[in-house]
Amino acid sequence: MKIFLAPMEGVVDHLMRDMLTQVGGFDMCITEFLRVVEQVHPVRTFHKICPELKSDGLTPSGVPVRVQLLGQHPQWLAENAFKAVSLGSHGVDLNFGCPAKTVNKSKGGAVLLKEPNSLYNIVKAVRDAVPQEHAVSAKIRLGFDDTSLALENADAITQAGANMLTVHARTKVDGYKPPAYWDWIAKIKNITNIHLIANGEIWHAKDAVNCQAQSNTEDLMLGRGALSLPNLANCIKYGETPMDWDAARDLLVHYSGYEIFGDKGRYYPNRIKQWLGYLQREYTEAADLFQQVRTLRDSDSIVSVIQSGAHKP
Numbered sequence: 001m002k003i004f005l006a007p008m009e010g011v012v013d014h015l016m017r018d019m020l021t022q023v024g025g026f027d028m029c030i031t032e033f034l035r036v037v038e039q040v041h042p043v044r045t046f047h048k049i050c051p052e053l054k055s056d057g058l059t060p061s062g063v064p065v066r067v068q069l070l071g072q073h074p075q076w077l078a079e080n081a082f083k084a085v086s087l088g089s090h091g092v093d094l095n096f097g098c099p100a101k102t103v104n105k106s107k108g109g110a111v112l113l114k115e116p117n118s119l120y121n122i123v124k125a126v127r128d129a130v131p132q133e134h135a136v137s138a139k140i141r142l143g144f145d146d147t148s149l150a151l152e153n154a155d156a157i158t159q160a161g162a163n164m165l166t167v168h169a170r171t172k173v174d175g176y177k178p179p180a181y182w183d184w185i186a187k188i189k190n191i192t193n194i195h196l197i198a199n200g201e202i203w204h205a206k207d208a209v210n211c212q213a214q215s216n217t218e219d220l221m222l223g224r225g226a227l228s229l230p231n232l233a234n235c236i237k238y239g240e241t242p243m244d245w246d247a248a249r250d251l252l253v254h255y256s257g258y259e260i261f262g263d264k265g266r267y268y269p270n271r272i273k274q275w276l277g278y279l280q281r282e283y284t285e286a287a288d289l290f291q292q293v294r295t296l297r298d299s300d301s302i303v304s305v306i307q308s309g310a311h312k313p
Contacts, residue, residue: 006223025233036071074125091135123160185215227278
């Protein structure tokens with residue numbers, strides 16, 4: 001079984017990838033998407049979204065990282081994909097699943113699920129541009145409004161030469177509302193021989209078992225579940241006991257040092273509050289802590305509250 005860490009814009013940055021891969025259980029990370037319009041991005045842009053490229057495309061704990069691209073223009077995506085792998089990305093991933101309105105308005109992400117031919121043309125251009133030793137993967141949802149094109153979209157991506165397909169088992173319209181329709185991944189598996197990764201609504205080890213059974217797929221991608229339970233990958237792979245609150249709070253302190261030092265603290269207040277929002281699902285203490293830091297804007301004050309575990313005076 002392989003477990004992938006999902007891209008999550010604004011929260012799973014290189015610092016979070018570093019921390020979660022140190023906790024363990026992940027075999028690969030996918031970056032937040034790099035939006036491609038009509039340009040080849042400069043090296044500094046790739047390094048900003050994926051600093052691991054400066055270290056052979058690996059997190060400090062040695063887990064490979066793959067750059068994800070989002071856009072609608074096959075040739076520009078192909079040129080940026082070639083540059084990504086040339087800089088050290090472990091393959092390249094294509095985002096056909098993002099449900100954000102701003103992304104879909106500019107004809108990126110999930111809106112392309114309405115156009116199987118566009119999916120084919122993009123993947124084919126990227127596959128032709130990227131040397132064969134580098135994987136080309138894609139992430140989709142089951143569709144935009146409904147699942148009527150799910151099988152056709154998966155087939156288009158397969159025929160275009162992709163090596164791997166991650167399926168978030170909901171449509172764009174479904175958003176993140178439960179349930180995830182894992183059985184649809186099994187339907188896709190019946191019509192394609194592509195390597196499939198199941199994604200969506202995996203919060204605990206028992207969810208992973210149910211997902212694997214319904215999807216007929218062994219490999220998984222974790223996103224929100226890994227943020228709500230930081231050792232979820234180890235729980236799934238090795239039967240590890242879910243992390244207790246003291247260990248999770250230690251991670252919060254550790255991450256705070258990473259984030260403040262790594263990005264000079266400019267994103268820290270928002271990102272730590274976002275993460276606390278996910279942790280609330282598993283830990284009542286995280287909900288209390290979120291209330292304590294909710295109105296704070298100063299990094300030092302937030303860290304002080306987290307370290308003490310006491311109410312803000």
